[in-house]
Structure formats: structure tokens, C-alpha cells
Amino acid sequence: xxxxxxxxxxxxxxxxxxxxxxxxFALMAIFFLYIGVKVIASKRPLLLPSKVFFLFMVFAxxxxxxxxxxxxxxxxGIGLLPLMSPAILLVFLVFSWFQMKGYMVIGVSDDxxxxxxxxxxxxxNVQFKEQLSLIRLEDVNADLQxxxxxxxxxxxLKLKPSKNKILLSQLVSGINxxxxxxxxxxxxxxxIFYVVIGxxxxxxSGFYMS
Numbered sequence: 127x128x129x130x131x132x133x134x135x136x137x138x139x140x141x142x143x144x145x146x147x148x149x150x151f152a153l154m155a156i157f158f159l160y161i162g163v164k165v166i167a168s169k170r171p172l173l174l175p176s177k178v179f180f181l182f183m184v185f186a187x188x189x190x191x192x193x194x195x196x197x198x199x200x201x202x203g204i205g206l207l208p209l210m211s212p213a214i215l216l217v218f219l220v221f222s223w224f225q226m227k228g229y230m231v232i233g234v235s236d237d238x239x240x241x242x243x244x245x246x247x248x249x250x251n252v253q254f255k256e257q258l259s260l261i262r263l264e265d266v267n268a269d270l271q272x273x274x275x276x277x278x279x280x281x282x283l284k285l286k287p288s289k290n291k292i293l294l295s296q297l298v299s300g301i302n303x304x305x306x307x308x309x310x311x312x313x314x315x316x317x318i319f320y321v322v323i324g325x326x327x328x329x330x331s332g333f334y335m336s
Contacts, residue, residue: 148331155327162320170305171233171312173298176226187215228284233312236276246300279313
């Protein structure tokens with residue numbers, strides 16, 4: 127590695143360490159604190175598109191990917207070893223893009239989410255039939271995949287095939303209406319965890335800025 131390439135890698139490293147990391151930690155802290163505080167303060171579950179969490183992952187992994195490519199293109203004779211890490215991360219992100227469809231729900235219990243989902247389906251006159259881990263929407267020939275992790279208060283909602291985005295948006299709106307119009311005790315396990323993580327990230331952000 128010549129002096130010019132060494133300087134480039136060092137400059138990129140300093141930028142990531144001194145500028146990107148503080149910004150990254152601060153924005154990640156805001157993300158976690160927003161979700162946690164909103165659920166706790168509003169006393170009702172929160173629905174978010176799963177792609178929001180995907181963008182969060184991209185933002186978190188970007189520095190490592192950039193540095194790995196920087197080292198590879200600035201180094202002679204080291205082979206493809208520096209590319210293994212970003213390649214694995216990129217494959218993981220592509221996989222996550224296809225997996226993270228639909229909506230995430232924070233602060234729900236099994237019963238409250240089931241009631242909200244039934245309310246939304248009835249509100250929009252959707253004929254449905256419950257099966258194991260999914261709800262068959264007979265009118266539109268689609269399956270609503272539901273996964274609830276009651277002990278942490280989270281759930282996932284996907285529509286397959288996913289082309290009918292209008293229907294999914296309507297159901298999400300109906301679920302929100304149910305949570306707004308009914309007294310639902312949220313499960314705050316994940317919300318409290320998010321608040322704690324957010325506070326730690328704020329501390330790390332301040333540490334890198336100092």
C-alpha cells in the first residue's frame with residue numbers, strides 16, 4: 127500500500143470515527159427512543175412498516191461496508207479477503223429486503239392484536255378464515271401472515287401475495303382505529319428495551335463527539 131492509499135484509508139477511517147459514528151449513534155438513539163417513548167406515553171401499540179427497520183439496518187452496516195471496500199481498493203496483493211465481510215453483509219441485506227415486508231407492531235399482546243385484526247377485517251368487509259399462523263382472505267385470494275411474540279410484545283403482519291398494498295394499508299388503518307377507540311394495555315417489554323438502548327446510544331454518541 128503506497129502512502130497515498132494509506133492516507134486515503136486513514137482519512138476515511140477518521141471521518142467514520144469522528145463524524146459518521148456520532149451521527150449514526152445519535153440517529154439510532156432517536157429511532158429507538160421514539161418508538162419506546164411513543165408506545166409507553168400513548169399507552170397503545172405502534173405499527174410501523176417493516177422497511178423502516180430495514181433502512182435502520184442499512185444505516186447501521188454502512189460504515190463497515192465502506193471501510194472494507196476502501197481497504198480492498200487501497201491495498202495491493204491482499205486478495206479478496208477484505209471483501210468477504212461486505213459481501214456477507216450485502217447478501218444479508220438483500221435477504222432482509224425480501225423478508226421484511228408488511229408491518230411490525232410494537233407493544234401488543236396476542237389477544238389485543240387478534241381483536242384488532244378481526245376488527246379491521248370486519249370493518250372492510252373482508253371474508254376470512256383463520257388457519258395456523260395465517261388468515262385466509264377468501265375475497266381476494268390472499269393470505270395474511272401473522273406472527274405474534276407475546277412475551278416481548280411484538281408482531282409481524284404480511285400479505286401474500288404482497289401486490290394488494292391498498293388492502294394491507296386499509297387493514298393497518300383499521301387496526302390503528304381499534305387501538306385508538308379501545309382501551310388496550312400495551313406490552314412494554316420491547317418499548318422499555320428500546321428506551322434503554324436509545325439512552326446508551328446517546329451516551330456513545332456523546333463519547334465520540336468529545
